[in-house]
Amino acid sequence: MASYVHDVIEQVKQRNPHQPEFHQTVTEVYESLGGVMDRHPEYKKAKVLERLSEPERVIMFRVPWVDDKGEVQVNKGYRIEYNSAIGPYKGGLRFHPTVNLSILKFLGFEQIFKNSLTQQWIGGGKGGSDFDPKGKSDNEVMSFCQSFMAELFRHIGPNTDVPAGDIGVGGREIGYLFGQYKKLKNEWSGVLTGKPMHSGGSLIRPEATGYGCVYFAQEMLKSKGQDFKGKKCLVSGSGNVAQYTVEKLLDLGATPISLSDSGGVIHDPAGIDREKLGWVMDLKNNKRGRISEYEKKFKGSKFMATDRNAKTNPLWAIPADCAFPSATQNEINGDDAANLLKGGVKLVSEGANMPSTPEACEQYLEAKIMYGPAKAANAGGVACSSLEMAQNASWFAWSREEVDKKLHRIMENIHAACVKAAAEYSTPGNLMDGANIAGFKKIADAMVAQGVV
Numbered sequence: 001m002a003s004y005v006h007d008v009i010e011q012v013k014q015r016n017p018h019q020p021e022f023h024q025t026v027t028e029v030y031e032s033l034g035g036v037m038d039r040h041p042e043y044k045k046a047k048v049l050e051r052l053s054e055p056e057r058v059i060m061f062r063v064p065w066v067d068d069k070g071e072v073q074v075n076k077g078y079r080i081e082y083n084s085a086i087g088p089y090k091g092g093l094r095f096h097p098t099v100n101l102s103i104l105k106f107l108g109f110e111q112i113f114k115n116s117l118t119q120q121w122i123g124g125g126k127g128g129s130d131f132d133p134k135g136k137s138d139n140e141v142m143s144f145c146q147s148f149m150a151e152l153f154r155h156i157g158p159n160t161d162v163p164a165g166d167i168g169v170g171g172r173e174i175g176y177l178f179g180q181y182k183k184l185k186n187e188w189s190g191v192l193t194g195k196p197m198h199s200g201g202s203l204i205r206p207e208a209t210g211y212g213c214v215y216f217a218q219e220m221l222k223s224k225g226q227d228f229k230g231k232k233c234l235v236s237g238s239g240n241v242a243q244y245t246v247e248k249l250l251d252l253g254a255t256p257i258s259l260s261d262s263g264g265v266i267h268d269p270a271g272i273d274r275e276k277l278g279w280v281m282d283l284k285n286n287k288r289g290r291i292s293e294y295e296k297k298f299k300g301s302k303f304m305a306t307d308r309n310a311k312t313n314p315l316w317a318i319p320a321d322c323a324f325p326s327a328t329q330n331e332i333n334g335d336d337a338a339n340l341l342k343g344g345v346k347l348v349s350e351g352a353n354m355p356s357t358p359e360a361c362e363q364y365l366e367a368k369i370m371y372g373p374a375k376a377a378n379a380g381g382v383a384c385s386s387l388e389m390a391q392n393a394s395w396f397a398w399s400r401e402e403v404d405k406k407l408h409r410i411m412e413n414i415h416a417a418c419v420k421a422a423a424e425y426s427t428p429g430n431l432m433d434g435a436n437i438a439g440f441k442k443i444a445d446a447m448v449a450q451g452v453v
């Protein structure tokens with residue numbers, strides 16, 4: 001069966017040229033599936049792998065808008081409705097200048113398995129634009145969001161496709177998108193998640209990806225009889241996922257010592273405590289400032305500016321016990337992974353999507369450190385989004401404690417499912433294979449049962 005899987009991967013590469021991120025994720029997932037495919041010939045017969053790697057629908061559109069100077073701007077808009085076997089398409093919108101089809105197909109493909117792992121009824125999707133919200137006024141962001149939704153509204157719906165946030169899309173952007181959808185459809189429904197609280201959002205949704213990633217890491221530590229007390233933790237990024245990763249690490253007695261943005265890295269050996277985190281949240285969420293400002297504000301911390309020609313990121317060379325990459329894809333390469341291991345890191349839990357290159361993953365697995373792959377470790381965000389959908393559909397809001405408890409339970413279950421699938425079909429303890437297999441099986445069974453559609 002290994003050669004069949006290999007042939008499908010080659011076919012995907014040929015049929016989707018110049019999409020390296022998409023090739024990377026398909027290769028990683030499909031290479032985990034040899035054992036499952038051997039024991040389930042019905043998946044090959046139904047051509048599940050071939051169908052899974054082809055999105056059900058790709059929507060591309062023009063997004064014209066007018067900036068504050070009165071000039072017309074044009075951006076590209078996308079929505080990839082990837083797979084609806086187990087529920088409405090669900091996945092975030094990313095607004096970042098690097099957005100293209102390869103990036104969104106990689107994110108959409110990952111999302112299928114992640115959503116399946118949550119055990120909720122959500123299919124896979126992803127979308128976004130090459131629009132860069134950085135440096136834009138609130139008025140410009142609103143104008144862009146309204147134009148983006150003026151096309152997207154035709155394709156989405158609470159039972160069809162339910163987008164959320166991602167890089168560059170937070171509460172502000174979701175608020176504007178929701179307002180425009182409501183106006184165009186004359187309908188108030190749970191068509192977007194990550195909504196501000198006063199517009200039907202769920203408590204804990206902003207925190208969910210970061211909290212969930214730490215809950216997943218806590219399960220990995222528990223399986224070795226350990227906990228977070230006194231552990232030094234590296235966190236990259238300083239956006240939504242990074243901020244709430246730091247908050248939960250503090251709750252559990254760990255010491256987070258780094259943050260970053262595209263301009264560089266902050267290392268604070270004394271630890272980022274609650275007061276410093278509060279300052280970062282204000283800097284990033286309200287003032288929309290740069291992380292370099294941290295060095296001036298907090299004595300003893302050090303800022304290292306990004307060197308575009310450097311082969312490694314200095315963040316991953318800081319000695320620590322655990323690492324939480326929470327910025328973007330492929331932010332840890334093979335050399336960075338070697339530095340992490342050299343610096344004493346024994347646990348990597350991925351908040352960002354696909355933050356480790358294949359060479360980095362190989363090293364984690366070889367060194368047998370605790371490794372929580374993104375599609376399992378960062379599934380808390382989308383899991384909580386589906387809790388938001390459930391609250392919207394029932395016209396009822398749950399308390400903070402209720403949602404957090406459900407999120408915690410979901411993360412424990414995801415960890416258990418990955419452990420079980422790895423032991424059953426691959427190498428015990430290999431949670432990368434475990435996540436791919438556990439996510440895949442449910443989708444594959446649903447696709448076989450639903451016939452060739």
Ligand code: NDP
Nearest residue numbers: 166167168209237238239240241261262327328352353381
């Ligand atoms: P935000 O936009 O809130 O924050 C992103 C952070 O990462 C910023 O600090 C940003 O710095 C930094 N960053 C982005 N691109 C780069 C880059 N190319 N190089 C260096 N730094 C970069 O996004 P989120 O926190 O929501 O998302 C972070 C990651 O988590 C993404 O991979 C996303 O897909 C993933 N994720 C998010 C979920 C969510 O619920 N939000 C759910 C699951 C996964 P700067 O401001 O300078 O660009």
